Amino acid sequence: MSFKPRGFVSVIGPSYAKVSDPLYVFARELGRALVDHGFVIYSGGKRGIMEAVFRGARESEHYFFGATIGILPDSDRHSANRYTDISVPTGIGYARNSIVAHSADVVIALGGGSGTLSEIAFAWQFGKKIIAIDTFDGWAKELSGLKLDKRRRDKILKASDIETVIKHLEKLFPQNKK
Secondary structure (H helix, E strand, O other): OOOOOEEEEEEEEEEEOOOOOHHHHHHHHHHHHHHOOEEEEEOOOOOOHHHHHHHHHHHHHOOOOOEEEEOOOOOHHHHOOOOOOOEEEEOOOOHHHHHHHHHHEEEEEEEHHHHHHHHHHHHHHHHOEEEEEEOOOOOHHHHHHOOOOOOOOOEEEEEEHHHHHHHHHHOHHHHHHO
């Protein structure tokens, strides 16, 4: 029996979030919910939000190997966080942000500084749907509900909680309801 994922999402956010931070806790719960709903998750594969979302994915009762894919900035496959199933060492530094944004069908942004901002901009330019969590300070909050420029008609989708993220994803992937 083979598993067909419902869809592919990239979760982006700050690497500086610590285990006790509300942002880390949210990302961990988000990872669990995404896998519960059949999604494969991409991220930068390092610490902070990247670790939290993969950790939550592993805690899902619906977890499957391959649910977490880390796109690493360096050339060392073993530098990924311990919750990464598949690590992709790129050796291209921050340029890997374009791969993180391009790999998925939808990009989910939480908090974030300049790295998250670059991933949001790449996702926008690649025509990816973007869901921005407006609960935490950072670029995701600043840009939620906005258009980055006139190249697209849609706006960055706004969400304040995981339930709203899942509702957005269900609308974006209606044919693949689990």
